[in-house]
Amino acid sequence: MDSLARIEAKEAEEAAAAKAAQKAQREAVQAQIAAAVETAVAEATAAQDGASGASDAGGSGGGNVASNVDWNAVPVSDMTLFYPGQASFEWVQNGKTHGGARPFTKGGDACTTCHAKELETIGNKLVAGGELEPTPIPGKRGTIDATVQAAHDDENLYVRLQWADAGHNPAPFVDGGKMDPDNQIKVAMMITGDGIEYGDQAGCWASCHADNTYMPFDPGADAISGNADVAAQLEAKDTITKYLTESRTKVEIKGRRGKAQGGWDKLKPADEVAALFDDGTYLDLLRVYADGSATNGYLLDRRVKNDGEIAAEANLAGGMWTVVFSRPLASGAPGDVPLEAGKTYTVGFAIHDDFSSARFHHVTLNTSLALDDDSAQINVAKQ
Template sequence: LALDVSKGVTKYIAASRTEIEEKGRRGKALGGWDKLKDAAAIEAELANGQFMDLLRWNADGKVENGYILDQRHMTGGAPVEAQGWLEAGIWTVEMKRPLRPGTAGDLDLEPGKVYNFGFAIHDDYTNARFHHVSLGYKLALDNADAEVNAVQASVSAPAAGAAPVAAAAPVAVAAAPSAAAAGKAVDTGVDWSKAGERLITLFYPGQTSMEWTLVGKYHGGARPFQAGDRCSTCHDKETANMGKKMVTGEKAETTPIPGKRPGIPVTVQATHDADNLYLRFQWEGTEHVPVPFVDGGKMDPANQVKLAVMFATDEVKYANQAGCWGTCHEDLRTMPGHPEDPAAAGLALDVSKGVTKYIAASRTEIEEKGRRGKALGGWDKLKDAAAIEAELANGQFMDLLRVNSSDGSTEDGFVLAERMMKGGQGFDASIANDAGYWSVTIKRKLTSDQPGDLSIEPGKVYNFGFAIHDDYTNARFHHVSLGYKLALDNDTAEVNASAQ
């Protein structure tokens, strides 16, 4: 047959065959690869539009334009311009194709008409049928009813045959509500291709306090944890599934928000120069899901997103194993054991909005088992002011940074007796939503002489965790990471801040 079968039979469509067996009755072989029409008939079918137009971009920069009729042809079409790149774990591919190429095997795209559209991705070095494919969709020009609506716009053409690059342009994906960039330009001169990178999936934690994790009837991992295991040892690859249990109300959540996503995959990059640590967080945004038990559906209408980061040494109880979980207790505001009137205790705490985060070093005791009906936690077992001051001086705190999306403002504080959102040396940050993807960049000095600020030194390893309040949420209705290890130029650290 007049086919190139050097690599086997390739794709074909029905118009190229005299018959195709589609039912396989009486043992007939399915298909019709060998029932090829003659060359003249194939040529006539091509002229009559019986083909599938085919474009392909390859990660080495090669672009192919062909079609499928009697077989898969990877050449013959009009020139197509395309480029692609991988940045922060996200691939972007852009194509520029003439609407009316006027070439055999190329489909002219005209206003007022609707076309069939599909695409496939060979990822992770695969080939042939080992790809991921879309279903068939409808594409049209300026047609809101089409599933893929190509809206007329002024765009810049990509460079023809551009090679893939790392850390080049901002990620571009399907359009979504955007927020203006806020904050300072903090990474001028930073080469992000030199940064360490890790994909961390945050999850919705519900009402799983530190005490909850230590009680076997609530948490099956209580015994391994008490034996010294880290949370990430067991759960690093299953955070999305954990979040699903909580966000649906199946486990440890008394007020679920219908439609709230269970997890957020976040690309985390870390690098440093002689003076500063740079962190960049990138993740996909979400459509707004109104909170049914809040007027207006938004807990924090001013801030669509807040991102918080915590650092601590191993000296802070549970930081080594659980990261920031050691600050979350059963008796905090909105948690099951929160006090109704904390101000009545007369403690030297700001409880105007309820009890906030604290660590064990600030209390004389914390009830962790709840035996004989004892209330979990220890919010009211506060040490005196002198003892608190001494603990702070001894490094008993969780350093806390937060960035707000409304205006790019930053807060630099710490957690000890309560959550303090000020007192640190300060840091610079930018936050932006670009085409549905959020990006937060933090520039923080490596060293500080301020109480509650952790100095980050070469050769040492620190506990690191972060949380995102997305979709206008507040308090415990966030997505959180497990605890990870951060260090400078240390390949064994889970978050390795590589040198510039």
């Protein structure tokens, strides 16, 4: 016990030192951004009114989305987003491929229980190529260190993410090296709804299946078109977007006797899917693009965009990306998970950097979020 206490004390000391170093680095970057913005605004013409001068790239700038928020007074959460490769939700639950499958499925462990302190190791291993990454991108980083801040007033949630740009590393399997040439970055936040098995343990990982785009059992356009009824219900042509297991009659996990993992074509009838949606069984999905445009939607049987409110901006200044977005706390709109005081929510973040798309992103593990609760990883502070 004495040895354990010494080890825990040493780990706590190392964690405190790392946190202090991250804070110092963050403050230095913020000073760099402030200087870049000041210079850009000074050089902007009166006609431009500074609207585009604050960015090196991207941007629906101007800081209007959260102009009422004092970000200096909002708690900062340091988040490590790591590269997941082809580690699907089926892979996670399969004891042959994932040693933590039984503690996860039988013991109730969350992904962070085992992996919170080894994300850098995991990301760097997967991004280099191997069984879980058959098409590596040379030079792509294994992790992204980001900061997340969240605030609210009586009506809206406001979220700000910041992380360092890493330059361009062309994808060798894409003409021109850019999978999504129109978007240097994309940011997604997913909020876990009700009735999702393992939802609180895994967060958005519950929607990542072995038959999604660029995954090992991606069925391809011919198989999709050959199953006309399912393709029509999913509005799918070439690929299968992320989905929840609850929307399928069966999802193959083990892949025994050559069976394809996943369950893209085992779709429940439309009325059953609609009933799940009415019960709040979905992932609320908010997405922001490099030009500051944004979409609101959800994941259930497929990825859907809806008319839910969202406002956003994205800017690159001083080598640092800043993405800010807001949405109503409780809009009442279908597909929006209402955020209420006294509740803790499981959320997940994804960053597609360097013109990437589909699974070639960086993601968080299950992350807790709550309003005015400093026990949550992300404390949404009242402003």
